[in-house]
Amino acid sequence: MHPLNIIVCLKVVPKSEEIMVNTETMAIIREGVRSEINPPDMNALEMALTLKDRYGGQVALLSMGPASFENYLRVGLSVGADHAYLLSDPLFAGADTLATTYTLAQGIIKLGGVDVVLCGEESADGATGQVPAGIAEWLNIGQLSMLSNLELDLTRRVGRGRRDIKGGYEIVEVPLPCVVSVQTACNEPRFINFERNPWAFSDARVITWNAADLEANFECIGLRGSPTIVTGLAEADDRDRRHEYIEGTAHEIAQKLAALLENLLEGV
């Protein structure tokens, strides 16, 4: 039995609370916006490290993005991952879901012999949650989505996880290898281990692969490999609201509100 190989797909996103839009040009203002590891991916990394603690093996980080992602991958190494791979090439830019999942799947193939691919529930900027299923499809393997917990049986080579459904939960099993998406906030991600920092931040710790390294089909990557195109931006219409202030002492406000509520809810 080979040691367990876990890959965590990790994306770096602009901090959502810092993103602003220039309402004149409808362009996103990126200057001065800080980035962070997509918070749900920290839950995926935590699940990976828990699996490693329990079953042994190794955890590799995989990300597609610009060279600036490198330092964030080092943070992941410092938290506890063993390896980090950055898929970076100007040719990867402008990728939609089809091209992104193709590229990540190529990276996973190049890494060879994976048992579990862990993803976050969704990315804070894309927020589509479509990437895990797409990776599983390119690799033609099973998937478990929105898990809050995962156990492995390495003799039977299956993964078994729990996920919430309406009014309850279900426990589902698929053969390994498989792709898993992890429910946001289902665990408490561990912090940076400062003792690991010198190692994590040393040269050549993050391995970068470009399109040629991946032996990728150039027709399938980046803008070229993306069938969808953004044709316009529009300002979301803000609903007109009354913006009426109710003022007074707490008691007066409560009285006015009660009267208002009775009015509003007449007939409901």
Next chain:
Amino acid sequence: MVSSLFSVDDQAQAIWVYLEHTDGNLENVSLEMLSEGRVLADQMGWPLVALLLGHGIEDMCQEAFTYGADQVSLAEHKLLEDFTIEGYTSVVYQILLQSKPSVVLLGATHNGRDLAGRLAVRLRTGLNADCTGLRINPDTGVLICEVSGFGGGVLALIEMQSHRPQMATVRPGVFSLREITAVPSETIVRPSFNIQPKDIYTKYIERFGGGDRIDLTGSPVLVAGGRGIDGDFQMLETLAQLLNGEVGATRPPVDDGYIERERQIGQTGVVCSPKLAVCCGISGAFHFVVGIEKADTVIAINKDAKAPIFDHADYCIVADVKQIVPQLIDALK
């Protein structure tokens, strides 16, 4: 660019909606998509086809017709009794390749997203996730998907020229339900497909679904709490009961375990259209606001006069919720 498995030239001008169901009932989001699909179909003069997979489910076709389907494409098989991603992907893929519809819509539920994500890759086509609006260009038949972008406030319009089908997922609550009265035609078609026991590898070990089913989307009144109520959902529950409503929440209290995830409102929670939403101790982040934008009336209570929630409120109360709400409860009693 790699082309999709069928092209614009081979497509059938039709809108397909994938129907999801649990315990013998169609999901609301499926009916909402049929309602919206009907409008698009009428504009284009195209048929609206509902795709239904399962076992012993013919009864559900009637409801699909009630919400506007011209035709139901019905795939019944013992192996389709439970949703398995591999079984359902395979069968839907086979059916789509036979019929080659121009547009395919799915609900952005857990299973709907998984299915859409896999199908789009298998068909080598694009997928627009979590659309908040759909239009079809009457001249070209190109589907224009409206997706809310980065940090809100901006809508991106996304379309696809040469790849088919044009796939999109839609969140529950985004479109309104509309029953129709005149039904153009009510045909059930049973497409051929192939599925074998060896194709299925997902195993359900245990399932418990008997707990409370919380569904905020149907409630006329929502009392929503944010981080500012410090986990005191008991207080909001009392208020909600007096108003015949449900309690909802922003994400932080859900993440902190104060309240069930089903009660989360917003971009990653539910989108609601109640008559009234009362927002208590909520700052008004875009991710939350999208979930209440369709409320008829919004009341906000926040102690910070600058909180963005007031930009989205009809009635604004700058005060401490812990003082106002108990007194309001007394006043209502």
